C-alpha cells in the first residue's frame with residue numbers, strides 16, 4: 069500500500085511541477101501595452117478628429133488589440149491619399165536616395181508614389197527597385213531637353229509636369245475628386261513622418277518651414293493670426309512665394325480645378341519655379357500654415373555629396389556585374 073502511494077506520487081510530481089512552472093511563466097510575461105509608445109506616435113489625427121494610423125496594417129504592436137475593442141461596424145473615415153511626385157535621374161547615388169525615400173514612404177498610410185525618371189525610357193534599375201519597394205506607385209519618364217540641362221537652370225520641370233498630367237488624367241472622369249493631397253518630394257531631401265500628418269489635412273494649399281535651404285538653417289512662412297503675412301528667407305525675399313519646392317502641398321481638388329497650372333520653362337527665372345506655379349493656383353492670403361504655425365522644421369533640403377569614383381577601374385573590371 070505504502071509503495072503504491074509512493075509510485076503514484078513520483079508519477080504525478082513531474083506533471084505538477086510542469087503546471088506550476090507554466091503558470092508562473094505566464095503571470096510574469098509583461099502585459100501587451102494597450103497603446104504602443106514608440107519614439108514617434110504612428111497615430112495621426114485624421115479629418116473629423118478620428119484617430120487614424122499613419123500606416124494602416126503596419127507592424128505597430130497592440131494594433132490588433134485596439135481593433136478588437138473598437139466596434140467593427142463603424143467604417144473608418146477615408147484617408148486622403150498623399151500623392152508624392154518625385155523627379156529622379158540616373159547617377160551613382162540614385163538607388164541609395166530612392167532606398168531612403170522608399171523607407172520613409174513605407175511608413176505612411178495611403179501614399180501613392182509617382183516616380184518620374186528624367187530619361188528617354190524607364191530604366192531597369194528603377195523598374196526593379198519599384199517592383200520590390202512595396203508601395204503603391206506609378207513609374208513615368210520624360211527626358212529633360214538637352215538645352216535645359218545647364219547649371220543655373222531649373223531642374224525637373226518636365227518631370228513634375230508629367231506627374232501633374234498623370235494625376236489629372238487619372239481623375240478626369242470623376243464627378244467629385246477623391247480626397248487627395250499632392251506634394252513634390254525630391255529624391256534627396258529628408259522627410260519627417262510628422263510632415264505627412266500635417267499635409268494630409270490640406271484643404272487647398274498648405275505651407276511649412278524647410279530646413280537647410282536658401283543659405284540659411286531654415287526658411288519659413290511668417291504667420292500672424294493663423295495667416296501667412298510674409299517670409300523669413302535669406303534669398304530673394306521679393307519672390308511672391310519665397311518657399312522651396314519641399315515647403316508646400318496642394319489638394320487634389322485644386323490641381324483638378326486648375327487644369328492649366330504647370331511648371332514653366334519659358335519666362336521663369338532661376339528660383340522662381342515655386343512662385344510661378346503657386347501664383348497660378350492660390351494667393352498668399354489663402355495659404356494654410358502647418359507645423360505649429362510654421363514654427364517646426366519637418367523637412368530638410370539635404371543634398372548628397374558627389375561620390376568619389378576616382379578609383380573605379382577602366383580595365384580589369386569585377387568578374388560579376390553588380391547593381392549599386
Ligand code: UDP
Pocket residue numbers: 154155156157185186212217223224227253254255256371
Ligand atoms: N533631377 C532630375 N534631373 C536632373 C537633375 C535633378 O530629375 O537633371 C531631380 C532630382 O533627382 C531631384 C530634383 O530633380 O529629385 C531636384 O534636383 P536637385 O536635388 O539636384 O536640386 P536642388 O537640391 O539643387 O534643389
Ligand code: MN
Pocket residue numbers: 254256257369370371
Ligand atoms: Mn536636392
